[in-house]
């Protein structure tokens with residue numbers, strides 16, 4: 001089939017760098033002779049035929065902007081067999097020959113289904129969580145890490161001044177990647193992640209933190225920073241329980257959606273540009289149902305079905321390192 005018109009949409013939670021990816025897809029796609037079309041508001045917009053023609057000018061002044069100009073959504077209607085059939089028909093009637101989907105695993109499942117309905121699709125991983133199994137990196141992760149790191153540094157200042165314990169909740173409903181890297185980067189005393197601590201009784205979590213606080217106090221530490229992934233949750237309740245057990249003033253801060261916005265870092269802009277180019281190249285080569293990924297630090301791609309079947313685990317080495325670094329400081333009796 002001759003490829004003429006390529007669509008692009010963003011789906012699921014937005015991530016800094018999605019705009020840079022859209023810009024790359026559009027400008028590189030145009031340079032290869034394709035017509036480029038944006039689908040607004042993800043699969044929700046696809047079901048409503050919300051198409052917009054994209055020119056080189058439509059994506060100017062965009063590379064540095066967070067969010068997604070195409071907007072995004074999580075569509076329940078699309079996730080049904082009727083929804084998918086209807087979306088494929090709308091896309092075909094409009095003349096879309098292929099679709100590039102920027103998002104997470106859920107968005108790729110949609111792309112896979114559209115492909116089964118005869119629409120060639122390519123996925124680009126975009127989520128701050130870095131929780132897509134088939135790729136080492138997802139667009140938005142680095143920016144979110146930097147945002148969270150800066151916030152924790154600030155909270156640390158005030159925690160030290162008041163000799164407090166600070167529980168800081170970072171995003172990651174099902175994944176602890178943000179939590180672990182932020183904990184390592186900020187010198188946190190402890191990290192709690194869904195992969196290990198989601199089902200742990202609160203009392204046990206509190207006991208662990210309390211023991212750690214006591215050990216730290218014995219060597220004169222002036223603050224206690226605990227990074228908690230959203231999936232473990234309950235930071236406010238934990239803070240109250242810790243304060244009760246230790247008489248150490250404890251505060252909980254939920255960083256929330258601040259981590260999803262802001263200007264993308266250089267890493268997110270560059271990866272977005274490279275992934276956008278790969279997506280267009282794959283379609284131009286007649287390939288479909290693939291996800292653009294980073295493998296061994298390089299741009300590559302994998303079949304969507306294979307990619308979705310993969311499992312990703314947290315880096316135990318980094319997780320343990322947080323404890324070692326915190327403990328070894330205790331051993332030498334410094335803050």
Ligand code: F6P
Pocket residue numbers: 013127128129171172173174230260
């Ligand atoms: O998937 C990205 C993410 O930011 C998760 O870390 C978080 O759990 C979720 O999205 C929040 O979603 P919403 O913006 O719908 O509250």
